[in-house]
Amino acid sequence: MTFKELNIIEPILRALEEKEYITPTPIQQQAILPALNNRDILGLAQTGTGKTAAFSLPIIQQLYLNKESGKKREIRALILTPTRELAIQINDCLNEYTQYTGIRHCVIFGGVKQNAQVNELKAGIDILVATPGRLLDLMNQRIISLNSVRHFVLDEADRMLDMGFIHDIKRLLPKLPKEKQTLFFSATMPSAIASLSRSILRNPLKVEVTPTSSVIDTIEQYIYFVEKQEKKDLLINVLKKDKKQSVLVFSRTKHGADKIARILCKAGIGSEAIHGNKSQNARQRALSNFKSRKTRVLIATDIAARGIDVDQLELVINYDLPDVPETYVHRIGRTGRAGNNGTALTFCSKEENAMLKDIQKLTGKNLVVSDFSL
Known part of the structure; x- marks a missing residue:
């Protein structure tokens, strides 16, 4: 199976082929088509299985096909991840995948001054990659609004639990619109994460790559x-x-x-x-x-x-x-x-x-x- 057979559109295909990403991984084969059809996904996959593309490509494609010219850019997709390193890595992948789409994105995380991140946000973006602490901080400052989010990704949910971010996530969830697509990924499924997934996913498709x-x-x-x-x-x-x-x-x-x-x-x-x-x-x-x-x-x-x-x-x-x-x-x-x-x-x-x-x-x-x- 190729990305073309998964109905990935030409601007994204061009970027993938430049990087020699030709054959989808098992998690991508299972998740991309349902996600393109706006299905909620419960993904069980470890880092290194290709899950970033599994959730990113369908979101980029849907945003690209539903662009409204002349309208101010608002955050239409939120990718929440536990660590700064992982947030940067996801953002680097988005640089590749969005190369010919005109979709704009940025990454925010704590531990650094917020000025450069705020300037990017004010310039207008479509996809936001964030760690929980900095996201809540900028929301409290009224710099970020999640009212227009249509796609929400919770990545590495088990690590969110390990790092004590579950309470932050529970504070964030009510700030998101009820009508949205949710893509939920975790390498393991402890009871607290299973309970969280049930509370935020609607009739999800479960996709799994056994590590x-x-x-x-x-x-x-x-x-x-x-x-x-x-x-x-x-x-x-x-x-x-x-x-x-x-x-x-x-x-x-x-x-x-x-x-x-x-x-x-x-x-x-x-x-x-x-x-x-x-x-x-x-x-x-x-x-x-x-x-x-x-x-x-x-x-x-x-x-x-x-x-x-x-x-x-x-x-x-x-x-x-x-x-x-x-x-x-x-x-x-x-x-x-x-x-x-x-x-x-x-x-x-x-x-x-x-x-x-x-x-x-x-x-x-x-x-x-x-x-x-x-």
């Missing part, structure tokens, strides 16, 4: 059984022995991420940490350095990692095992994208054995035990 099937086949997965206090030495040795160019290391805590970065830098391995306590500028700088391969190793917490989209990332290391088994799949899914091979290494201490069992139960696959020794 285990999308990553397991293309990623080599290895487990290292190691005492907790020996993990740092193992990490240094692995990174010195394995010369892969780009390595993403996951830490369970912000403090742990900073500590790992200090240990690696002391060992002469170029690294930076990225997490929620870093300033927006520091996070963007670290991410930019990693993407340009100026920094070889990036240490991230799970929340900060949503929005890290690096071409040909070769290696992911789970320094700490995640509390939630689905998070393991999200982590290793950063590598092995677009048909490329990838490698994932997991360091497991005795205290983490129960977490390992949950991961292997979810994926239906026993991790290969590495014989690497210190």
Whole structure:
């Protein structure tokens, strides 16, 4: 199936073909046509499955076909996302998709001065990408009105819950028109998110891409059984022995991420940490350095990692095992994208054995035990 067969119109097709986006991913194949027909969507898909295009392309097409010349631009589509990094990434995708449509969009998020964002909003936009805090702030200042919104996307709903944004979302929902299309995406479906989805979706079509099937086949997965206090030495040795160019290391805590970065830098391995306590500028700088391969190793917490989209990332290391088994799949899914091979290494201490069992139960696959020794 091609995007043309999904009835995507010529200006969008032209932009997609320039970027060599020819074949839709499974989530796009399932979601685009129903969304073009104004159907509400409940999408279960992790980052990296192509869901940004799955919700963006139908919205852009509908806005393009329903343009009213001479009328002041108002926000007709709102895309709400939990992190600044992910908001910027979505906005970058919109730059590509809207290239020949005349549709205008902008992104707003906290942690930076609002002036430049306000100027873009006042110039008139069709699509707004936003994080909850900055959106509520600008609404309270009467800079933003959502009265004309016809398409509402709630992306990464489970992360909204993790980050404590559910109350903000519940404050926003009454500000949106009742008559609108809602596209709701989440990688996992805890009870609070399931309840929220039922309250805002009308007769939704459920589309699902099972994360285990999308990553397991293309990623080599290895487990290292190691005492907790020996993990740092193992990490240094692995990174010195394995010369892969780009390595993403996951830490369970912000403090742990900073500590790992200090240990690696002391060992002469170029690294930076990225997490929620870093300033927006520091996070963007670290991410930019990693993407340009100026920094070889990036240490991230799970929340900060949503929005890290690096071409040909070769290696992911789970320094700490995640509390939630689905998070393991999200982590290793950063590598092995677009048909490329990838490698994932997991360091497991005795205290983490129960977490390992949950991961292997979810994926239906026993991790290969590495014989690497210190």
